Amino acid sequence: MSTEDVLAVFRSAGAVLEGHFILTSGLRSPVFLQKARVFMHADKTERLCKALAEKIRAEVSGRIDYVVGPAIGGLIPAYETSRHLGVPAIWVEREQGVFRLRRFDMEKGARVVIVEDIVTTGLSIRETIECLRGLGAEVVAAACIIDRSAGKTDVGVPLIALAEYEVPAYPADALPPELAAIPAVKPGSRNI
Ligand SMILES: O=P(O)(O)OC[C@H]1O[C@H](OP(=O)(O)OP(=O)(O)O)[C@H](O)[C@@H]1O
Numbered sequence: 001m002s003t004e005d006v007l008a009v010f011r012s013a014g015a016v017l018e019g020h021f022i023l024t025s026g027l028r029s030p031v032f033l034q035k036a037r038v039f040m041h042a043d044k045t046e047r048l049c050k051a052l053a054e055k056i057r058a059e060v061s062g063r064i065d066y067v068v069g070p071a072i073g074g075l076i077p078a079y080e081t082s083r084h085l086g087v088p089a090i091w092v093e094r095e096q097g098v099f100r101l102r103r104f105d106m107e108k109g110a111r112v113v114i115v116e117d118i119v120t121t122g123l124s125i126r127e128t129i130e131c132l133r134g135l136g137a138e139v140v141a142a143a144c145i146i147d148r149s150a151g152k153t154d155v156g157v158p159l160i161a162l163a164e165y166e167v168p169a170y171p172a173d174a175l176p177p178e179l180a181a182i183p184a185v186k187p188g189s190r191n192i
């Protein structure tokens with residue numbers, strides 16, 4: 001799938017929102033990709049995640065033991081991508097703000113691929129890697145549906161993006177006046 005194909009799926013689901021958004025990194029943006037409006041549709045999610053699974057298979061050599069999704073946004077794409085890869089999907093979730101693998105056991109040396117929905121700064125993927133490495137896992141790659149940094153983010157492992165789509169984001173103290181004029185909303189689940 002091309003970036004245009006992926007964006008067409010997001011647009012068809014009404015998932016490309018415009019306004020003033022507080023992102024999980026604290027950055028502000030006039031555009032928010034509300035992935036939940038895509039993932040509510042099994043057919044759209046299947047199309048995206050099947051293509052992502054094919055990209056992962058082409059780029060990762062060797063065994064994959066688990067796909068890991070960072071909750072909440074990563075839950076559905078990790079599950080659906082894992083279905084096409086034929087490996088189990090598990091997730092990390094925040095406990096007092098820190099990602100933990102609360103519900104699963106994972107053997108040391110397990111080879112995992114993280115599957116995220118959206119990447120902006122890569123912070124959430126880096127936090128997930130820290131959690132998984134702490135458990136003795138080998139993170140062989142991370143993957144996402146849309147990389148808003150368009151390849152600029154370095155998460156320390158190969159990042160496989162189905163689409164790269166650069167969207168502006170600003171520090172809270174450096175807002176353009178047209179953005180500052182709109183009340184800000186924070187759609188994600190991280191407490192800032
Ligand atoms: O690359 P980053 O700067 O970390 O931004 C991307 C992250 O932000 C969103 O999660 P969020 O914490 O907002 O909550 P959600 O998963 O519940 O949507 C999204 O699901 C990614 O996990």
Ligand SMILES: O=C(O)c1cc(=O)[nH]c(=O)[nH]1
Nearest residue numbers: 023024025032033118120
């Ligand atoms: O950076 C984020 O927090 C973020 C951006 C975006 O477009 N969509 C999303 O779910 N999170």
Ligand SMILES: [Mg+2]
Nearest residue numbers: 071072073074
């Ligand atoms: Mg998230």
